[in-house]
Amino acid sequence: MALNKLFNFSLVLLFPFLSFSQTSQKDLTKLSYKELNNLYFDNENNPKKQILFTNAYMAKAKRENNNIAKARGNYQIALLYYLKDENKAISYLDSVIKYSKNTNDKFFPAAAYCEKADFLKKQFKFKEAMDNYNLAEKIALQTNVDYYYVVREYIGITKSEDLGEYNEALAIYKECYDYYKTKEYRTDKYANNFQDIIFGIADCYKSLQNTDSTTYYNKLGFKESTITNNVSLKYVFVLNEGANQVLKKNYHVALDSINKALPQMIKYNDVGNTLAAYFYLGKAYSGIEKKDIAAKNYLKVDSIYSRTKEITAEFIDGYPFLINYYKSIGDKEKQLNYISKYMIIDSVLHKNYRNLNKLVRNEYDIPHLMSEKESIIYSLKKNNLRYYWGIGVLLLVILTVSIFGFYQFNLKKKYRSRFEQIMDKSSEKKNEQDNPDSIQVSTVFFKKDNIGIAEELITEILEKLNDFEKAKGFLKSDITIQNLSSLFETNSKYLSKIVNTYRDKTFIQYINDLRVEDAIENLKKDSKLRKYTVHALALEFGFNSAESFSAAFFKKSGIKPTYFIKQLEDLSEYKKLNNN
Template sequence: MKCFIKNRMVLLFLLPIIGLGQTQKKDYTKLSYDELKALYWNNEKDQTKQLEYARAYLVKANRENIPIRKARANYQFAFLYYKTDANKAIMYLDSVIKYSQNTGDKFFPAAAYCEKADFLIKNFKFKEALINYNLAEKIALKTNIDYYYIVREYIGTTKSENLGDFKEALDIYKECYQYYKSKDVTSSKYVTYYQSIIFGLADCYKSLHNKDSTTYYNKLGYRESHITKNEENKYLFVLNEGANQVEGKNYKVGLDSINKALPKMIEYNNVGNVLAGYFYLGKAYEGLGRKGKAAENYIKVDSIYKLTKEISTEFIDGYSYLITYYKNLGDKENQLKYITTYMTIDSTLQKNYRELNKLVHKEYDIPRLMADKEKLIASLNTDKRATYWGLGVLFLTTIVVGGFGVYQYQLKKKYRSRFEKIIKETAIISDNETEVSKEKEIKIAGTKIEAIGIAEELVNQILGKLDDFENKKGYLESNITVQMLSTTFETNSKYVSKIVNVYKGKTFTQYINDLRIEYAVVQLQENKMLKKYTIQALALEFGFNNAESFSAAFYKKTGIKPTYFIKELDNVV
């Protein structure tokens, strides 16, 4: 077997050279190594060109028989396969290690060992990953002391985030922190690593429930990020401090910090910390006894998990909450859904994380969940039997309708036409048009002031407050009622209702729902992250209590379902 692998590796090393002779139009081997390297990294969006330059680099290195150049050529190939073929990438990294051993290079083979460790971690092979990190740090200690501390941070991160060894990770972070303190930590060479170490310290202390130390390093990280104008890092420390306050049961303080940081995490498309933000929002609302808001945010965590299939033990407690929440509501379907998801995560993590049993079985043990799951399935099956005859009749009726296919075709055309109309109308809306529209409303309704029996001055006051309400997006508050709004306006609910009827031309409920849907249409086009949410999560995002009411309001306003609208947005260039 070893001989076969060796031959296969030799063959793969020859393939780039063979391909070069077949496809290369220009002899790039006449260029210098630095020129080839620059061409390679300047064409990251064109892998065909990168492959061509990597081949030329390897041909030149083999011809001149320079080991470190061979190593760098193989690293370029490894990078090309980083996302598509882990095994092939590791094979090239092994060649990097082979050719760069004992060369005294500042980065190789240490960097290659680190890259291998990264692949191994993705496959939950933590022991092998740490072996590779240890090999990297031994080499870096002799050849590049700066890189040695980068490797040390990698080890600390693995121990903290993957293995739950927070105390060991903390000792490593402290060691790195002391090293960077002797450097110019505002320089481009050290700033990223220094701020990352500060975050590691804060996060470890948070996991060890040392609230004061967590706050100290979050504040330090915030200051350093502010000085170096790194906005994403700055709000990352704000988010982490919010989580720290939530863990310390200072829920309102935690909410304030998280609500400041979460929009920035969404803006920077920092998916992992968007998930963290929603989780700690859920935990804060849970602590405040606001059950619906807690469930709303835990559902968003689940939405992100379903898209990425990545979640750590830190964020799985939301599922136990959702299971209990829907059990108390008597919602068997959702209770079963979250039990199933929870058990799937448990099954994956139980195989790979040492600390899992301590974390997962804190509130629910799996045998009991399995029993609950079976009972729920049996109960739901019993409920469904009662509807089988009705479904049968419905099925037969569907078969009988001969024009069903034609109807579906026409409906699809109608939906597409409506979608295009929405996009077009959204594109041409401007502030000027909005003002003209409002003037038109006032002009039309002006003749009706006497008819509704409300003084003109009071009408104008309420209309002004409605404008302010719309501008501040007050309609996104769930469960808003005409009575609540009237109290805020310090007026009579009948006045508000009448004025909305006359000046907006609709009922109060329709007025609120239309504002939410208009806002949703714009946000779904502008914020790509929202398209990844479930309909339930979107409903909560835009002020509705459930997916059904959101879908119904969306359809009533636009003539199409939100699922269709989101799907068609992906086809808009």
């Protein structure tokens, strides 16, 4: 990510330093912003000096009331908190955003939204992270098209590496690829971004098991990084092709590529790809039946995990191998150790909602592991104190499984409550419609704020909106605020403002909510409609895709349409049984 100058220090250590040499700091404020910025980054290994320079930068910005300079100063402080306090770093990034809004700066607040998204990803808040990436994307599109495609790459990385949405990520990477192809993509300005995109495409194809396309883009990336002398990235392509050859079962070719790449990963301190290299060496040696060497490489994967506490579902297959390996040589203590580690990693990945159920393998699902673990513990009971540790871990796993089951139970209960609320609201709405004497009060008189539109025009547009709703004009999939305002013989700004004020929604949310409400009522009444696929229902109610329909339905009701339909079917069956 973009935050590549990070420092680990305690803020407590800074307090005595902040009072040091006030005269020196006053002199520093006479320097230009560029000079202070350079001094800050030239001292990346000395956070005490950095805080001095950033304080001078901020003092100068406040004295001159320069908002964009205040934003950059807060950005520097956020960098200093990167490894120490993520929440404080986010707080300073929020200040960056506040001071840089509407400045048309080339990088802020877009970069601040990106960095904030990166912190949120580390906290496994993927929805909030994507929201911030999307804000960065919108701003960058207006202020800096080059940076817009950098943001698009970040979104692609998140979809690919964190969310497992490989097809969506691939589409984004190809969009970026087409953009960089129009640029001088071998210059210092674009070369690294272009080659990163090529890697993203290759890696997505690898995850999708499209090995031929993976090879094509790995070769292209190797060629481009060789031409531009990007040594570190060149060997990442070599490593990725080695992993790809493992998938093809060309194990000797894979070993040659990975062994060429591994020293470079270590040289450049690329921990993530070093782990990947050892993992795929393990798979390759396992493929040619060299179990002892495979085990040594998987142990190195485990060593990196033990040090960093970071691992993804892609790299956990080494643990089942180690469990079987030590079982085959009769080392029950190590077998027990790696069963425990494997179960703990399973628990962590489930807790963080990443790749749910991906860890449940054919042989090594959790019940099987628990049973095997109990057997090993029993055999070691008389002469090994690890028995007690094993029981503790076993209880921890059982507790974790119980908590997860309790969570699922509460989730189902919550969804059922939301379903019942929908049914109650629908009944209330029907009663209101069946009662012609119900009091109708013009929405205009509830709104006291002057929105800059004549009251007569507001009334006229609200009446047209009522007619539009009764006629179900919202079911047209191509409805937009522009064509509806044209139909109403008004302008889109007036229509947008009236919808925002009198419907308390954005125009898109207003249309989507009407569609969802219509879908709910029709699904309740029409059992045939409940047999439709989600895609067909989406088209029926004006949406362009199953995904957009599901998202709008969940946002409005708190449950997915598939769950709603199932509950309706269960309710219908229950009524039939009672009637009989």
